[in-house]
Amino acid sequence: MMGKEILIEAAALGKSFPGAAGDELQVLEGIDLQLRAGEIVALLGRSGSGKSTLLRTLAGLIAPSSGSVRYRGTELRGANPGTAMVFQSFALMPWLTVQDNVELGLAARQVAPRERTERALAAIDLIGLDGFESAYPKELSGGMRQRVGFARALVLEPDVLLMDEPFSALDVLTAENLRGELISLWSGERFPTKAVCVVTHNIEEAVQLADRVVVLGANPGHLVAEVEIGLERPRDKKSPRFAALVERLYDHLTGREPGVDVPEPAEATPTARPLPPVSVGGLAGLTEIVGASGGRAELPDIAGELNFEIDDLFPLVDAATMLDLLTVDGGELALTTTGKEFTGADIQRSKEIFAAQVRDRAPLVRTIVRALASSQNGKLRADFFLDLLRRGFPSTEARQQLDTAIDWGRYGELYDYDTDSGQLTVP
Ligand code: ADP
Numbered sequence: 085m086m087g088k089e090i091l092i093e094a095a096a097l098g099k100s101f102p103g104a105a106g107d108e109l110q111v112l113e114g115i116d117l118q119l120r121a122g123e124i125v126a127l128l129g130r131s132g133s134g135k136s137t138l139l140r141t142l143a144g145l146i147a148p149s150s151g152s153v154r155y156r157g158t159e160l161r162g163a164n165p166g167t168a169m170v171f172q173s174f175a176l177m178p179w180l181t182v183q184d185n186v187e188l189g190l191a192a193r194q195v196a197p198r199e200r201t202e203r204a205l206a207a208i209d210l211i212g213l214d215g216f217e218s219a220y221p222k223e224l225s226g227g228m229r230q231r232v233g234f235a236r237a238l239v240l241e242p243d244v245l246l247m248d249e250p251f252s253a254l255d256v257l258t259a260e261n262l263r264g265e266l267i268s269l270w271s272g273e274r275f276p277t278k279a280v281c282v283v284t285h286n287i288e289e290a291v292q293l294a295d296r297v298v299v300l301g302a303n304p305g306h307l308v309a310e311v312e313i314g315l316e317r318p319r320d321k322k323s324p325r326f327a328a329l330v331e332r333l334y335d336h337l338t339g340r341e342p343g344v345d346v347p348e349p350a351e352a353t354p355t356a357r358p359l360p361p362v363s364v365g366g367l368a369g370l371t372e373i374v375g376a377s378g379g380r381a382e383l384p385d386i387a388g389e390l391n392f393e394i395d396d397l398f399p400l401v402d403a404a405t406m407l408d409l410l411t412v413d414g415g416e417l418a419l420t421t422t423g424k425e426f427t428g429a430d431i432q433r434s435k436e437i438f439a440a441q442v443r444d445r446a447p448l449v450r451t452i453v454r455a456l457a458s459s460q461n462g463k464l465r466a467d468f469f470l471d472l473l474r475r476g477f478p479s480t481e482a483r484q485q486l487d488t489a490i491d492w493g494r495y496g497e498l499y500d501y502d503t504d505s506g507q508l509t510v511p
């Protein structure tokens with residue numbers, strides 16, 4: 085692959101947005117990335133790690149704050165002429181037919197009407213939409229709508245097809261089918277692009293599709309790892325090599341990166357170890373499930389049982405490991421001694437255990453408990469913490485951090501929160 089021509093190159097790319105507190109929110113930092121002819125690259129990262137922002141800078145839809153993006157050696161000034169985008173939300177014009185939606189980008193590029201029609205028909209045929217040319221988006225299923233999304237991008241014959249979580253709004257079966265079709269098109273002769281870059285938060289999807297997976301870490305978004313997939317197509321999800329790659333990527337995603345220190349929860353600040361946004365009920369549910377299967381369970385099995393994607397369980401698993409209720413090794417979850425005690429205890433005892441764990445190991449809860457202890461009358465306005473959090477998080481996330489800390493601390497009876505006065509109080 086190294087010999088292949090570089091189509092898009094990001095160098096030392098950084099992006100920041102104006103933050104809520106009048107400061108800058110750094111979203112991407114030091115990204116070096118090359119997309120080459122002949123490859124499918126997956127950008128894998130959790131929600132909020134900056135995947136969409138990175139993809140949009142590669143497309144030239146937003147300008148970098150530092151560093152550069154080049155297309156075939158030329159630095160971008162505005163939209164990247166060698167790309168077309170497929171969106172999670174399909175982004176179709178509801179008042180236009182399939183045919184007109186597909187022609188839209190060609191019209192913008194001043195292609196003559198007759199050629200527009202011909203090329204659109206060919207793209208519609210390629211992606212399996214023939215017969216639906218005059219249908220409107222609302223008459224189509226989600227899967228068919230996303231086919232229109234693909235046709236609209238492919239008709240432009242871009243060097244690089246950019247896709248932002250194109251399958252995540254579809255049901256599992258439809259997504260699986262469309263992924264399969266995309267791969268067989270890619271492997272065939274008629275696919276009109278030289279490279280594909282697909283954003284996903286789904287590990288299995290990344291391993292299914294990509295030649296190379298680039299893992300993004302958050303706060304600010306940075307490259308964590310690059311993993312060559314090297315499996316033959318079509319790929320067998322049940323094969324040991326597939327599973328080994330999923331595990332390896334899982335380790336990268338959960339921050340077990342060699343050489344990068346994640347501070348221990350007991351020592352970290354609230355911004356260095358954000359609270360995973362999960363409820364106490366969800367946490368207790370996860371530990372109960374692991375408890376019910378003898379204290380150990382495989383993550384993919386739990387996900388399968390609950391009809392979740394593995395990724396949906398990440399925040400719960402993160403929270404449970406942060407609080408030392410569970411350990412995770414590769415894909416296996418195991419209850420800790422504390423975790424066993426927590427699941428087996430009656431409600432009062434489980435509250436006590438939970439209180440001790442969050443006070444020691446949830447940095448924001450610890451911060452609140454300490455601040456309340458040193459306050460005049462055991463009362464503090466929640467806004468005080470919100471202002472502090474806004475220095476490290478975008479404002480919706482700051483609110484979410486505080487809400488999670490309130491939920492956890494209340495359950496453990498460490499403090500109470502009065503919605504009317506906005507006060508946190510020692511009970
Ligand atoms: P992902 O696609 O990985 O979920 P995004 O790239 O959408 O992540 O967002 C990364 C971070 O950048 C988030 O915290 C988000 O709130 C912030 N962000 C994205 N776009 C903007 C914007 N236009 N203004 C301010 N903040 C933004």
Ligand code: MG
Binds near residue numbers: 135136137
């Ligand atoms: Mg996104």
